[in-house]
Amino acid sequence: MSDYYTENPESFRGHQLTFSHLSVLRNKRDILKDVSGAANPGEILAVMGPSGSGKTTLLSLLAGRLSPGRGEVTLNGRLLDKQLRRRISFVLQEDAYLCNLTCWDTLWYTALLRLPGSIPTHKKKEIVSDVVDMLDMRQCLNTKIGNEYIRGISGGEKRKLSIACELLTNPVLMLLDEPTSGLDSSAAHSFCSKIQKVAKSANKTVVMSIHQPSSQLFNMFDKLLLLCDGQVAYYGEAKKCAQHFAALGLPCPTNYNIADHILDQVKSSEDVKRKILRHAANQLKAEITEAGELKNGTADLTEDEGDGYQKLIATPQEESKKATCSRTSVPSESSWSVLNETTPKKLTRSNRVRVYVKEQLAKLEDVKTGLVDQVRTCGADMLPEVEGQICKHTNEFKEKWPTSFAAQHSVLFRRCLKQTWPRVLSKWNVLQMIIIGIFAGILWFQTKAVESEIGNRKGLIFFCIICTSFCCLLDSTISVFSDRAVLNKERVSGYYRLSAYYIAKNVSGIVSGVLD
Ligand SMILES: Nc1ncnc2c1ncn2[C@@H]1O[C@H](COP(=O)(O)OP(=O)(O)OP(=O)(O)O)[C@@H](O)[C@H]1O
Numbered sequence: 001m002s003d004y005y006t007e008n009p010e011s012f013r014g015h016q017l018t019f020s021h022l023s024v025l026r027n028k029r030d031i032l033k034d035v036s037g038a039a040n041p042g043e044i045l046a047v048m049g050p051s052g053s054g055k056t057t058l059l060s061l062l063a064g065r066l067s068p069g070r071g072e073v074t075l076n077g078r079l080l081d082k083q084l085r086r087r088i089s090f091v092l093q094e095d096a097y098l099c100n101l102t103c104w105d106t107l108w109y110t111a112l113l114r115l116p117g118s119i120p121t122h123k124k125k126e127i128v129s130d131v132v133d134m135l136d137m138r139q140c141l142n143t144k145i146g147n148e149y150i151r152g153i154s155g156g157e158k159r160k161l162s163i164a165c166e167l168l169t170n171p172v173l174m175l176l177d178e179p180t181s182g183l184d185s186s187a188a189h190s191f192c193s194k195i196q197k198v199a200k201s202a203n204k205t206v207v208m209s210i211h212q213p214s215s216q217l218f219n220m221f222d223k224l225l226l227l228c229d230g231q232v233a234y235y236g237e238a239k240k241c242a243q244h245f246a247a248l249g250l251p252c253p254t255n256y257n258i259a260d261h262i263l264d265q266v267k268s269s270e271d272v273k274r275k276i277l278r279h280a281a282n283q284l285k286a287e288i289t290e291a292g293e294l295k296n297g298t299a300d301l302t303e304d305e306g307d308g309y310q311k312l313i314a315t316p317q318e319e320s321k322k323a324t325c326s327r328t329s330v331p332s333e334s335s336w337s338v339l340n341e342t343t344p345k346k347l348t349r350s351n352r353v354r355v356y357v358k359e360q361l362a363k364l365e366d367v368k369t370g371l372v373d374q375v376r377t378c379g380a381d382m383l384p385e386v387e388g389q390i391c392k393h394t395n396e397f398k399e400k401w402p403t404s405f406a407a408q409h410s411v412l413f414r415r416c417l418k419q420t421w422p423r424v425l426s427k428w429n430v431l432q433m434i435i436i437g438i439f440a441g442i443l444w445f446q447t448k449a450v451e452s453e454i455g456n457r458k459g460l461i462f463f464c465i466i467c468t469s470f471c472c473l474l475d476s477t478i479s480v481f482s483d484r485a486v487l488n489k490e491r492v493s494g495y496y497r498l499s500a501y502y503i504a505k506n507v508s509g510i511v512s513g514v515l516d
Contacts (some may be wrong), residue, residue, distance in 0.1 A: 014041020015075045015172040022061055022071035024054075024230075031057050032230045036284060039173075039205050039225075044196060046238065047209040048259065049227030050267050055209035056093070058227070059175045062091040062207060065492065075173065075361040086494050089166030090175045095158060095361065096485030098419045099147040103140050103161055105130070105418060110165045112411045113495045117403045131167045135160045155182040155192060167198065174199075174206040176181040192220050218259045228266035232284065233276045248279055258314070322358050401497060408496040412504035419483075420475065420512045436467060472513030476505070 039045035060066040064085040146152015182190035226234040252261040
């Protein structure tokens with residue numbers, strides 16, 4: 001794997017996604033109601049539910065593309081802002097592409113548009129190559145994407161391409177909306193194992209909505225969020241879900257796919273649904289009460305201690321233990337038990353939390369002092385370099401666009417030409433031009449070079465100009481509709497400025513029109 005995925009420590013450390021009490025109301029109907037949960041780095045959170053249960057709406061909220069009526073979404077404790085939103089990738093159910101480009105062209109132009117201009121070209125090629133290898137896409141690199149008229153890459157390859165385009169930017173969070181729809185169970189399994197590999201090796205947080213996974217696929221998920229009519233029917237470890245439903249008196253029959261079983265239950269009678277939802281709501285309430293008890297214990301902490309506490313209360317919840325503990329310095333289950341054993345029994349729970357927070361803050365202070373000392377021992381010369389690196393990373397993510405206007409225009413111009421080129425050079429277009437040429441030749445054959453023929457000659461020039469302009473205009477008008485989905489997708493993801501696209505499209509249209 002390229003060091004691009006690991007060299008930025010901030011991104012490799014991973015981002016924990018937390019969403020709490022999300023509610024969306026549309027046309028007086030609760031599309032989502034009080035949905036809470038979390039997803040950890042290196043893990044896959046699967047969102048399941050019957051059709052219309054609110055999976056896509058939830059993913060749109062998590063991507064920051066929709067504002068919730070209530071609730072909040074945070075990444076590593078920070079509310080989603082414009083800067084963070086740009087580091088989230090959202091792969092839609094139906095993705096749009098330029099049909100005449102090959103997979104390699106698509107990836108390469110995406111890399112040129114989305115990777116910061118400061119990365120040299122050879123490094124960008126290396127990154128694209130790595131992503132191709134990660135998703136095992138070598139065999140379709142030179143195949144056109146295609147559309148309903150042009151035979152192109154398969155549905156599964158299209159899904160991989162969508163994910164590859166997003167992986168190029170090294171996102172901190174990947175949201176995939178039904179990435180396996182349209183794939184057979186073995187293709188879906190192989191696809192998800194690749195996603196799992198990427199999540200684990202690059203420490204990405206992955207949330208995917210899925211309809212009806214096979215049992216093999218279901219076992220790959222670390223956590224599961226089951227939705228029923230926009231409400232949480234189950235949230236927790238995927239492998240504990242069978243046990244949970246059995247405890248509710250709804251055991252999964254032997255040799256039956258647990259994913260199918262739980263979907264059947266949330267689609268069954270109103271009584272069963274109510275029972276499942278009530279139980280999930282009670283569970284959530286219990287967790288909130290526990291968190292509330294812990295929070296009360298920090299009322300008299302200082303501001304710094306309070307910050308440490310926020311990290312601490314995130315960890316007792318079962319879901320956040322594993323990943324955060326391995327990557328960051330938040331306590332693990334074992335540290336909780338150590339804490340319980342080593343602190344005097346008379347201390348209340350809130351006081352134990354306080355002692356623990358103080359210890360952790362002291363440790364962090366030690367680490368900070370150690371780092372400063374290390375830099376000092378290596379020589380003061382290193383400081384400007386370190387500072388420069390920090391500023392570079394920070395600025396790269398603060399800048400509004402990853403590349404300059406000129407670079408965007410140049411890439412978009414080449415891409416537009418590549419997209420229109422096959423049409424300009426198509427046999428039908430060449431034949432059309434020959435017929436128009438013959439027609440004009442017959443009409444204006446052997447026009448004499450005398451004053452009385454000036455009108456005729458003007459007519460010929462007018463005909464040629466109108467013919468070229470209309471072909472150009474018609475082509476642009478048609479392509480606006482076909483390219484619109486691509487433009488929308490790329491604009492929402494912040495690929496480029498609209499002005500750069502508009503100018504590139506027009507200039508390439510004129511060039512193709514003249515060559516036509
Ligand atoms: N803007 C809107 N106005 C009114 N209703 C909406 C709006 N957006 C979504 N809905 C409704 O909200 C419900 C949830 O939609 P959503 O697309 O999130 O479901 P889903 O679980 O992703 O479904 P599927 O699995 O079929 O893709 C649907 O019943 C849909 O009709």
